Amino acid sequence: MTTKTPPTAILVEGLEKSFDDLHVLRGVDLAVSPGSIFALLGSNGAGKTTVIRILSTLLRADAGTATVAGYDVASRPAQVRESISLTGQFAAVDEILTGRENLVLVARLRHVVAPGAVADDLLARFSLTEAGSRRVSTYSGGMRRRLDIAMSLIGSPEVIFLDEPTTGLDPQARIEVWAAVKELASSGTTVLLTTQYLEEAEHLADRIAILHEGRILVDGTLAELKALLPPAEVEYVEKQPTLEDVFFTLTKERA
Template sequence: MIIDAHGLRKTFTTRSRKGTQTVEAVRGVNLQVEKGEIFGVLGPNGAGKTTTIRMLATLITPDSGTAAIAGHDLLKAPGAVRRNLGYVSQVGGVEENTTPRAQIMMAAKIHSVSDPAGATADVLDRFDLTEMADRPGRTLSGGQKRRVAIALGLVHGPPLLFLDEPTTGLDPQNRANLWDRIRQLRELGTSVLLSTHYLDEADALCDRLVIVDHGLVVAEGTPGELKREVSGDVVTLRLDEPDRAAETLKPYARETRVDDDVLRVYVDDGEHTLPTLLRALEEQGLTLSSIALDRATLDDVFLAKTGRSLRDAGAAA
């Protein structure tokens, strides 16, 4: 196991003219990450994802809890922990006036890499950065900067890489390109801990994941397991009286959930259940404005666990 964390907690206290405010950012998180897997931490902005990763990366100290990273105790051997991981923050840390080659070479020397020039050339080649290696950072595109940031985190060859919201702000093409790079890391044996608020990213990349909300883990498993736990299919209806419609359809559903004017009906077999649902609504004089049939998504899992949609909780989908 590359990460074995139990009961991580972190509280921040801020002071202002309005007084002192205490925020429990992380409230007892457990994480077990196996070697060679991409493990996701999915949740809305402010859920505690970044704080959790920063604690595991030794950047901030937990108030309580324990963790072993690559076999090293987080609190007793922080230097050994740092040698065994790469960390890429949300902002990336690429210098605007320095070339990628110079930045990566400096990182290699800081990590006491035996052949910094060779290690730099290797990661530049691996991330298709050689042609732009001697241009100032400010001339690179957003996608290129993210690749440089990951190269900075990998130049010393760590077995574990932390990626905090790695594709935020990237266009679809650059997001897809970076996803391919992350998959390649797994194929080469690097374990990846990835935080994201993008539903499709977690679904596409993660072997396993936890969903966090308000500093707590509310669900854990593979994307497939989590979606099957909710239900096979989701019928989404928009209509004027969703609460009355929910009562009408309860006998035919595993579960019903109302969110403003949207009614979600969770069923085992949507294709065969849909005609029955429509007949029941018609008999009660309930008029639809729209209807959709989909497989359960990670947003449905979040909704089932927290009572609200991840899309509406301060996250983009």
């Protein structure tokens, strides 16, 4: 017997949420295809985290419907939780344990067969094998974030929510996390990430939705969003190196 993949991994229609007199979500609609990276882009206070909390069953909507992996988040929350993983804005790792011990612990809590083998596989996938025997307290920000994302993969969830995964990270760590997110999608996992960084959405997402004051302003591919503006004027100018070029050139020379 084969399991039929739902046409949409996440479907949201008319989602509303208020806190007293503060209207956070004012009718949000979005659809995320299985195995894709969908970026919910917006400034602080736009309602991104509220959407994630509703979709992960941590918060009930006031109105509207939402399904994740084919399950309604309001009427079938247990099935939703079995199908998802959530990584918040700060890495939820135990600094006293080693990287491998963190992974083994989560694997045992989720009753995964051969937790040690699962941990070793994830360490390899996220380029953490050499650091696996070290305490997480010695890890850089990027390494902790990659470990956190690796932990979220245990149990093979169909959908992973990443709520501002690179907040507070330096440029090099951000690049490391981007690579980890791409690794998730390449394995068939559906990724919904929230971010306030335009470059992050542009670099990672198959589709991008811009959330502003509780409403989706636009939703489409990067090319579709760029097509909303007038064509660029062609000018011939001398190209100067960007700060990113300077940063990576200097840091590589000193590596």
